[in-house]
Amino acid sequence: MSHSESTRAAAFQSGRAWWTKAVDLTATVLLWAYFTLGFAVFFGPFYLVAAVFAPDRRRAFQWLNHLFYRGFFLLCRLMMPRQHWCIDPSVRNLRSSVIVCNHVSYIDSILLVSLFARHTTIVKNRLFRFPFLNWVMMGAGYLPSASEGRMAALMVERLESLPAFLSGGGNLIVFPEGTRSRTGAIGPLNSGAFKIAKMGRAPLAVCRVRNTDRLFRPGRFLFNTCQANRITVDLLACWTPDYNSEQFSLKKVIERVRMLLEEDSGKKKV
Amino acid sequence: MTRDEICSRILAIFSEKFEIDNPGLDDDLREEHEFDSIDAIELLREIEVMLDSQLTQEEKKSAMTIRTINDIVAYVIDMAAVRA
Numbered sequence: 001m002s003h004s005e006s007t008r009a010a011a012f013q014s015g016r017a018w019w020t021k022a023v024d025l026t027a028t029v030l031l032w033a034y035f036t037l038g039f040a041v042f043f044g045p046f047y048l049v050a051a052v053f054a055p056d057r058r059r060a061f062q063w064l065n066h067l068f069y070r071g072f073f074l075l076c077r078l079m080m081p082r083q084h085w086c087i088d089p090s091v092r093n094l095r096s097s098v099i100v101c102n103h104v105s106y107i108d109s110i111l112l113v114s115l116f117a118r119h120t121t122i123v124k125n126r127l128f129r130f131p132f133l134n135w136v137m138m139g140a141g142y143l144p145s146a147s148e149g150r151m152a153a154l155m156v157e158r159l160e161s162l163p164a165f166l167s168g169g170g171n172l173i174v175f176p177e178g179t180r181s182r183t184g185a186i187g188p189l190n191s192g193a194f195k196i197a198k199m200g201r202a203p204l205a206v207c208r209v210r211n212t213d214r215l216f217r218p219g220r221f222l223f224n225t226c227q228a229n230r231i232t233v234d235l236l237a238c239w240t241p242d243y244n245s246e247q248f249s250l251k252k253v254i255e256r257v258r259m260l261l262e263e264d265s266g267k268k269k270v
Numbered sequence: 271m272t273r274d275e276i277c278s279r280i281l282a283i284f285s286e287k288f289e290i291d292n293p294g295l296d297d298d299l300r301e302e303h304e305f306d307s308i309d310a311i312e313l314l315r316e317i318e319v320m321l322d323s324q325l326t327q328e329e330k331k332s333a334m335t336i337r338t339i340n341d342i343v344a345y346v347i348d349m350a351a352v353r354a
Contacts, residue, residue, distance in 0.1 A: 146307075152334040153327060159311045195308040250289060 024222040027079045031223065034075055043068050051139060061140035062119055062170075069114035076215075080225040083215055086232045091115060095169045097205040097238065098197035102186060102261050103175035105212035111233065112207075118170040120162075122192070125151055141165070145178075163200035171205075172196060176257070180218055186261045189254050198243050198250060205238040206257050208264045236260045271350070276320075277343050283316045284339075295339045310334060317346055323353050 046064055054060035077085060092115055101112060113119055122143045128134045128151070143158045144151040166172060174193035181187055197204050210232045216223055237260055241253050271279075277295070284290040290303045299305035314330055325333075329349060336342055 152307075153331045155307050156311065156327065156330045156334065159308060191304060192306060192308055195306070195312075199308065199312060 020226045021222070024225050027225045028222045030079065031072065031075060034072060038071070039068065042071075047136065047139070057139055058120075058141035059118065061136065063117050065113055065136065065140055066115075066117045066119065069110045072110065073114050080215075080223070082226060082228045084230045086230060087115065088232075088234045090235045090238075091205075091207055091233050094171055094205050094235070094238065096166050096171070097203045098166070098172045098174065098193055098200070099205045099207055100174050100176050100189075100193050100257055101207040101209055101233075103177050103180050104184060104209065105180060105216050105218065107212050107216050108175065108180075108209050109173070111209065111212065111231075112173045115233070116171050116173070118168075119173055120158075120165060120170060121173040159196070159199075162196055163202075166200040166202045172202075176254075180213075182218060184213075186258060189258055191250060191254060194250055194253050194257075197241070201240075201243050203238055203240040204253070204257070206236040206260050208232075208234045208236050208261065210234075234264075236264055271320075273343060273347065276346050277339065279320060280339060280342050280346070283313065287312055287316065293339055297339070298337050299339070300337060307334060310336070313342070317342075317349065320346065321349055321353060323349075325349065 043064060047061065050057060050060035050064060073085070076083065094116070095118075099112065101108065103109075109121060113121065120141050120143065122145050123137055125144045125146045128137065128144055138154075141158060141161070143162075144155055146155075162172065172193070174196075176189040176191075176193045177187040178190050179187070194204070196202075211229050212231055214224060214227065214229045215231060242248055281292065284293060288303075288305065288309050290299075290305065293299065293303055297303065310333060311330075314325060314333055318325055333345055336345055
């Protein structure tokens with residue numbers, strides 16, 4: 001390659017990188033605008049109405065959260081044509097289940113919330129400190145991840161109501177690794193989700209989410225919108241363990257879930 | 271029920287319900303046996319059966335700070351005394 005050709009190629013690459021960043025920045029700003037202004041203008045009034053008039057406030061808040069995040073992903077689909085979204089239809093059909101899923105990006109939780117009108121989830125305690133977010137999550141009946149201090153009474157009340165919520169058709173969404181995996185390998189699984197499933201005699205649904213970390217990389221502010229990507233959510237298994245059997249073992253259930261997630265990830269545990 | 275009877279009943283519950291066999295009476299259950307608030311809720315149900323009485327929300331909340339088998343035994347004795 002001649003000097004002038006390599007200069008042109010470098011200029012082209014530089015221009016393309018600049019353009020990609022501009023697109024990523026625009027999409028990110030628009031998504032944040034949806035999160036803030038969009039929420040206040042389009043959804044805020046409905047939350048207020050639900051808070052005052054809904055006969056079942058939790059259910060109404062869950063439905064509104066579900067709609068809000070559906071809107072978020074609709075925007076993603078519109079603005080990011082290189083992102084392909086493949087959601088296993090059997091995931092959408094899950095009811096009355098404890099859904100356990102691997103965790104690779106912040107958007108995993110809102111992606112799953114966008115799939116289920118009746119849902120609850122376990123949220124890190126620190127998120128309950130944000131005034132408005134706290135109101136929305138409390139209203140929707142989400143559970144705090146720890147049970148100490150002022151969260152103790154809330155945790156007791158929420159856990160006790162979970163079996164009825166599950167048997168009434170709601171899903172509990174849990175990321176049993178507790179934190180995002182940076183490598184895709186499955187981290188140690190906390191037992192909480194499985195104990196709740198046992199407490200509610202609920203089916204366990206094991207889901208696998210892929211490539212959300214390519215769209216929204218841990219540690220980055222901008223969405224990575226221009227790179228071709230295929231985001232999938234698959235149902236790996238769904239079954240009701242024989243909780244009443246003398247042979248029932250929570251450890252074996254957790255091990256089975258771990259094996260399912262590891263087989264699918266193709267990576268060894270960390 | 272005597273203290274020893276309560277203790278052996280609690281240990282039986284730990285073995286049957288939580289797959290925790292023969293924990294030390296002063297073991298930190300959270301640190302050493304991964305006993306968490308979800309287990310605590312299930313344990314409180316069993317304690318209600320033992321006491322043949324419902325616990326109040328305030329009593330349940332106070333149980334969330336329990337750490338050891340000895341703490342649990344003391345809690346059951348306290349709850350039984352309140353109901354005597």
